[in-house]
Amino acid sequence: MPDPGNGWGRSSVSSPMDALTEPAQVALVTEPPFEDFFHAHFERLLRVLYLVGGDRHEAEDLAQEALVKAYERWDRIRGLSDPAGYVYRMALNARRSRFRRLALAARKSVGRPEPDPISATDDRDAIRRALRTLPEGQREALVLVEWLGLSDEEAGKLLGVRPVTVRVRISRARPMLQEALRDV
Amino acid sequence: MSDLRDVLEREARRIEGAPEAWETMMQRATRRRTARRVGTAVLALVVAAGGSLFAIRALGPTADVRPVAAPDTLTAEIAGVSVDFPADWTLLDVRHQIDDEAPASPFPSPVLEILNVTGQSCLNARGTPLPETAVILQVAELTEAPGRLPAWPVSLERESGSSFGCGEGQPVFRDHHASWRASGRHFSATLGVGPDASRADIDAAFAAFSSLRFEDGWDPFLEFSAGPRQVVNSGPAWISHAFEAAHGEFCVQVGGERIRGDTVGAACEFTVTARQPLDFSTKAMDDGRVAFGAVTHEATRVTVNGAEARVVTPLGRYSVEYKLFAAFVPPSSAVEIEAFDDAGRNIVTAGRTFPSDGSSPPPPVETPEPLTPQARGARAFVEEFAAARVDGADREALRRFLSDAVDTAYAEGRGELSLYEEPGVGPYSGFEVPHTEEISGQDHMVSLGMSVETRGCVETFYEELVVRVAGDELRIVGASRPGVIASDCPSGRP
Numbered sequence: 235m236p237d238p239g240n241g242w243g244r245s246s247v248s249s250p251m252d253a254l255t256e257p258a259q260v261a262l263v264t265e266p267p268f269e270d271f272f273h274a275h276f277e278r279l280l281r282v283l284y285l286v287g288g289d290r291h292e293a294e295d296l297a298q299e300a301l302v303k304a305y306e307r308w309d310r311i312r313g314l315s316d317p318a319g320y321v322y323r324m325a326l327n328a329r330r331s332r333f334r335r336l337a338l339a340a341r342k343s344v345g346r347p348e349p350d351p352i353s354a355t356d357d358r359d360a361i362r363r364a365l366r367t368l369p370e371g372q373r374e375a376l377v378l379v380e381w382l383g384l385s386d387e388e389a390g391k392l393l394g395v396r397p398v399t400v401r402v403r404i405s406r407a408r409p410m411l412q413e414a415l416r417d418v
Numbered sequence: 419m420s421d422l423r424d425v426l427e428r429e430a431r432r433i434e435g436a437p438e439a440w441e442t443m444m445q446r447a448t449r450r451r452t453a454r455r456v457g458t459a460v461l462a463l464v465v466a467a468g469g470s471l472f473a474i475r476a477l478g479p480t481a482d483v484r485p486v487a488a489p490d491t492l493t494a495e496i497a498g499v500s501v502d503f504p505a506d507w508t509l510l511d512v513r514h515q516i517d518d519e520a521p522a523s524p525f526p527s528p529v530l531e532i533l534n535v536t537g538q539s540c541l542n543a544r545g546t547p548l549p550e551t552a553v554i555l556q557v558a559e560l561t562e563a564p565g566r567l568p569a570w571p572v573s574l575e576r577e578s579g580s581s582f583g584c585g586e587g588q589p590v591f592r593d594h595h596a597s598w599r600a601s602g603r604h605f606s607a608t609l610g611v612g613p614d615a616s617r618a619d620i621d622a623a624f625a626a627f628s629s630l631r632f633e634d635g636w637d638p639f640l641e642f643s644a645g646p647r648q649v650v651n652s653g654p655a656w657i658s659h660a661f662e663a664a665h666g667e668f669c670v671q672v673g674g675e676r677i678r679g680d681t682v683g684a685a686c687e688f689t690v691t692a693r694q695p696l697d698f699s700t701k702a703m704d705d706g707r708v709a710f711g712a713v714t715h716e717a718t719r720v721t722v723n724g725a726e727a728r729v730v731t732p733l734g735r736y737s738v739e740y741k742l743f744a745a746f747v748p749p750s751s752a753v754e755i756e757a758f759d760d761a762g763r764n765i766v767t768a769g770r771t772f773p774s775d776g777s778s779p780p781p782p783v784e785t786p787e788p789l790t791p792q793a794r795g796a797r798a799f800v801e802e803f804a805a806a807r808v809d810g811a812d813r814e815a816l817r818r819f820l821s822d823a824v825d826t827a828y829a830e831g832r833g834e835l836s837l838y839e840e841p842g843v844g845p846y847s848g849f850e851v852p853h854t855e856e857i858s859g860q861d862h863m864v865s866l867g868m869s870v871e872t873r874g875c876v877e878t879f880y881e882e883l884v885v886r887v888a889g890d891e892l893r894i895v896g897a898s899r900p901g902v903i904a905s906d907c908p909s910g911r912p
Contacts, residue, residue, distance in 0.1 A: 277435040
């Protein structure tokens with residue numbers, strides 16, 4: 235069970251963005267420097283994106299992109315009650331945005347790509363393939379709650395859905411994943 | 419469930435962050451900053467150089483700068499906000515500086531920024547380092563007011579202990595704040611004063627703040643901003659963004675805030691194909707709705723119910739393909755949108771009739787044919803919904819009903835409704851009632867969105883209903899045609 239880490243703001247009841255409804259002002263120097271934040275969260279964010287997307291290169295790119303943006307806005311973000319939540323949400327939003335573009339591209343294409351026969355028989359990819367059988371929303375909810383250890387409420391805030399939706403998604407994802415992993 | 423957690427943990431440990439990840443990220447940040455600096459330096463120099471009239475017109479569709487009586491002062495108007503400022507200062511139209519992938523939220527939406535040096539906006543901390551003599555005045559519009567704000571004019575107040583930086587390693591600026599309402603809109607301003615700023619420049623910034631004027635009749639919350647992702651519109655409980663998607667399509671995201679008592683991000687999405695204005699109306703204020711959408715670039719004029727709509731062109735810096743339009747419409751009227759090209763030819767017509775508060779008959783329910791299996795499922799839901807009842811006629815009851823209906827459908831595994839009856843159809847990957855609003859005393863507009871997986875590909879549908887609450891009964895009195903708004907199915911499916 236991974237440690238959610240400091241700065242996650244477990245007990246926070248407000249959205250990370252709530253703090254930004256105040257006039258643009260930034261607290262000074264009492265928060266940790268960005269480099270500490272980066273080292274505390276980069277790998278975990280990378281792994282969340284990998285589990286959700288199944289592509290290590292895409293995960294690396296998305297994690298870097300999200301943290302670059304966080305770096306650029308660190309003066310504002312560091313004062314939030316939950317800066318890590320903000321960054322995770324930004325990264326997952328970016329991933330969905332890419333996913334939508336890919337979906338649109340697929341619509342324009344003449345057919346769906348054939349599965350790679352080599353990777354399809356590679357046992358090492360079995361877990362990744364099993365995860366890919368889950369719908370997008372279920373996969374996100376499962377990774378955030380089961381692996382990252384967030385509560386339904388926290389995952390719901392991060393995904394922009396209600397906690398009950400998170401619960402439903404997970405309850406559907408679990409048996410599907412277990413079935414897909416039966417022979418692993 | 420520890421087995422599942424172990425499986426995920428095992429998979430997660432297959433990748434590790436590269437040792438040079440921090441350096442890689444910093445290099446990436448530097449590249450981004452350099453790219454922005456080039457573009458913005460050109461912008462700022464042109465604006466600051468006195469040839470401002472042309473420059474600002476080119477950069478901001480509604481910005482207008484002109485010399486006033488005193489030759490050393492310019493007056494600018496951006497988004498219905500006018501300001502007088504020293505002619506040798508820099509004015510930036512910062513409406514495009516909306517976070518392109520940040521979660522939708524009603525944080526201050528930047529409008530303008532003036533500063534006494536040539537430089538980058540520091541609003542998003544992306545600029546070049548500002549000197550310690552810099553003075554910056556930022557004005558932003560609040561899409562959601564934090565309580566009752568005082569009416570304009572107000573004064574900038576120093577907040578004890580408050581200060582801000584303009585990027586890491588940059589000088590610390592003491593700052594002053596003010597928030598106010600004017601012309602039906604809500605604003606905030608921040609004045610940043612560098613540690614070595616001159617008294618004259620500080621006074622000039624205060625004078626610029628005092629000179630702010632707000633255009634009467636400017637459409638509240640009806641603002642376009644340039645950029646890859648833009649706030650198209652927003653209201654007390656929602657905000658919409660527009661951005662160009664792949665293959666020349668244009669996407670509008672509507673993100674609801676605190677819908678059904680919770681925060682919902684990007685609750686609904688539309689994809690608008692070429693030549694099709696987005697026929698979507700919503701309530702922007704207490705006394706009306708806003709119809710807004712996008713038309714292709716050849717449209718030079720757009721009318722809504724015969725009246726000229728505000729048209730902004732081009733759409734952002736990266737697209738010349740689409741123009742946005744918007745217009746206020748009365749709460750219960752029909753919405754007829756027409757677009758015309760240069761020659762005055764009508765190139766598109768779209769619209770929908772909402773039922774009025776009783777002065778005109780409700781529109782007939784459309785019965786679109788042919789329907790896909792998914793669309794038939796959507797229709798089945800509509801019928802089921804129509805037969806349902808709520809306790810009471812109030813809006814909260816309707817809201818509760820919708821929320822409970824969806825939750826119950828999920829909990830009981832009925833989220834699929836009748837879709838499973840269609841061979842090869844299902845399951846849902848999403849089902850949302852993202853938006854409801856009262857459009858008259860008893861009529862409510864309800865947005866439905868659902869994603870359905872069919873033989874391995876996913877189609878997302880969107881439909882708008884007009885629901886009339888009469889006593890404890892709900893009745894569908896109008897419905898748009900269920901439309902596919904996104905799909906990853908190959909052409910011709912299903």
